[in-house]
Amino acid sequence: MIRIESLTKVYKAAQGDIEAIKNLNLEVDDGEIFGIIGPSGAGKSTLIRMLNLLEKPTSGSININDINLTELSSVNLREARQKIGMIFQHFNLLSSRTVLRNVAFPLEIAGVSKKKRLKKAKELIDLVGLGDRENAYPAQLSGGQKQRVGIARALANDPDLLLSDEATSSLDPESTKSILELLARIREEMNLTIILITHEMGVIKDICDRVAVIEEGEIIEKGSVFDIFAEPKTPLTKKFISAVIDFNLPPGIVKHLKEERPGEMVRVSFVGEKTHQPYISYLVKHYSVDANILYGNIDEIQGVPFGTLILDLEGDLENVENSIAYLKSEGLNVEVLDNV
Amino acid sequence: MFDLVSRLSQYNNLMWSGSLETLYMVAMSLFFAIVLGIPLGVLTTITRSGHILPNKYLNFILDGIINIGRSIPFIILMVAVIPFTRMVVGTSIGTNAAVVPLSLAAIPFMGRVTDNAILEVDNGVIESAQSMGASPSQLVFKVLLPESLPAIILGLTLTAISLVSYSAMAGAIGGGGLGDIAIRYGYQRFQLLIMLETIVILVVMVQVIQRIGNLIADSFDHR
Numbered sequence A: 001m002i003r004i005e006s007l008t009k010v011y012k013a014a015q016g017d018i019e020a021i022k023n024l025n026l027e028v029d030d031g032e033i034f035g036i037i038g039p040s041g042a043g044k045s046t047l048i049r050m051l052n053l054l055e056k057p058t059s060g061s062i063n064i065n066d067i068n069l070t071e072l073s074s075v076n077l078r079e080a081r082q083k084i085g086m087i088f089q090h091f092n093l094l095s096s097r098t099v100l101r102n103v104a105f106p107l108e109i110a111g112v113s114k115k116k117r118l119k120k121a122k123e124l125i126d127l128v129g130l131g132d133r134e135n136a137y138p139a140q141l142s143g144g145q146k147q148r149v150g151i152a153r154a155l156a157n158d159p160d161l162l163l164s165d166e167a168t169s170s171l172d173p174e175s176t177k178s179i180l181e182l183l184a185r186i187r188e189e190m191n192l193t194i195i196l197i198t199h200e201m202g203v204i205k206d207i208c209d210r211v212a213v214i215e216e217g218e219i220i221e222k223g224s225v226f227d228i229f230a231e232p233k234t235p236l237t238k239k240f241i242s243a244v245i246d247f248n249l250p251p252g253i254v255k256h257l258k259e260e261r262p263g264e265m266v267r268v269s270f271v272g273e274k275t276h277q278p279y280i281s282y283l284v285k286h287y288s289v290d291a292n293i294l295y296g297n298i299d300e301i302q303g304v305p306f307g308t309l310i311l312d313l314e315g316d317l318e319n320v321e322n323s324i325a326y327l328k329s330e331g332l333n334v335e336v337l338d339n340v
Numbered sequence B: 001m002f003d004l005v006s007r008l009s010q011y012n013n014l015m016w017s018g019s020l021e022t023l024y025m026v027a028m029s030l031f032f033a034i035v036l037g038i039p040l041g042v043l044t045t046i047t048r049s050g051h052i053l054p055n056k057y058l059n060f061i062l063d064g065i066i067n068i069g070r071s072i073p074f075i076i077l078m079v080a081v082i083p084f085t086r087m088v089v090g091t092s093i094g095t096n097a098a099v100v101p102l103s104l105a106a107i108p109f110m111g112r113v114t115d116n117a118i119l120e121v122d123n124g125v126i127e128s129a130q131s132m133g134a135s136p137s138q139l140v141f142k143v144l145l146p147e148s149l150p151a152i153i154l155g156l157t158l159t160a161i162s163l164v165s166y167s168a169m170a171g172a173i174g175g176g177g178l179g180d181i182a183i184r185y186g187y188q189r190f191q192l193l194i195m196l197e198t199i200v201i202l203v204v205m206v207q208v209i210q211r212i213g214n215l216i217a218d219s220f221d222h223r
């Protein structure tokens, strides 16, 4: 388990100090894929780079399996780092080494014999699906292939934890998808804990179990990916989600609709088996309101159906309010859109 | 035409031994540039602030040594170190004596070239090795040097070429080699043909060194 306690990072700069991470606490369970999302400058890279002490915390502690990394001597820290793999946005492969020797590199550092490390490296290259490219140099590979090498390399010392700093941010959507699938697969096969940072909610939606939203060095929202998508609380989280599931109507249309009729516009999100229930027709029959569907979408998060509807409920105020109450009582997540 | 060739060929022995002397001086000083200049450059880079072993004071001293060495014109350096040369070689005349000032010029030159080459290694690559638990010496020998090898070889080529021209200057104070011949025959006795011939040989020498350097650097360059 990873336990981050009161972690703070202050950069000293000429224009004054920058508090990049502010007294941050976080726990990540074994075998979990934990996502950290935030806007540019939020402190994501600072945070993940502190997890293997590439960046030295100003204060606070980082405990991995009950070992406090911040208290280790430099020799012990190097040893601990061998069990923490890391992959990077720009891959950071050694250009002077072939794929095979790049993957064997961490083993070389750890002092593993040549025969053993080449055998292990070959296995890993097969695992990431690059079996035929082991003698290529990084410059001869595509971005997606380079990241596969990066992943194979990060796994060489059988780490317990894999850190990913925007690993898919410089890849095209197709490669992103296959790299995310690979990460999900190795988590299953190697029982690995993965902490990844990203600025794309799509990455979170595709492979994370839990997510923390970080803004200006602080976690502003945290929970299972499912809960966060179903009930985002902060405007920032809503903004991130809307990039994946766009349930915002163009403002012009909203204004037009609001002017014309009495009633309310609501956003309803519903999960799991609720996606199969005929709520709308019930609403229309029993509350004498008209429900006009302006937008509808159904998606899947962690294998569970997840739907979003934007309804324009027409009718007198009391009926509209009663129908909203009804939807809520059925366990749906209802949000009245006042001034979208 | 035949006349010219036969007139030139009468100096063959002279030119041959002059060329060998020049190559000897260049090779010896290049050897010291590699053995002392490359470590000097490596230490200068890694002690820079933000690099793998930051050390303000050591960096100040090493960087200072390189700058001072590089700022003294060779012709002055050559004369200024004569007492030191006598101490080391026992004489201030001849090719061995010339190797001393040549090496003293080549070491800081190679130091700066190495420093520049290693600074070019991507910080992300260094960090990725650190994240795997690499020690500073592993970083130097497994990351910094291999990754900058093509640039270091090109730098070595540059140093060798500078040494060819410096060695000609060393000839002026009795260092031997092609420079010595050019001065003694071409300048003092005004034998223009000899002067020309040394120039041609020096030009060819520089061309060949550059070609070889490029070839070796390319063979290590996989970027």
Ligand SMILES: Nc1ncnc2c1ncn2[C@@H]1O[C@H](COP(=O)(O)OP(=O)(O)OP(=O)(O)O)[C@@H](O)[C@H]1O
Pocket: A011, A012, A013, A018, A019, A020, A038, A039, A040, A041, A042, A043, A044, A045, A046, A047, A199
């Ligand atoms: N070495 C540094 N020196 C000074 N300030 C820094 C340094 N590194 C980061 N910062 C500052 O710390 C804050 C957080 O930066 P960080 O790189 O962690 O953000 P990020 O969330 O990774 O952003 P991005 O999505 O753009 O990569 C920013 O204000 C940044 O300017």
Ligand SMILES: [Mg+2]
Pocket: A044, A045, A046
């Ligand atoms: Mg970043």
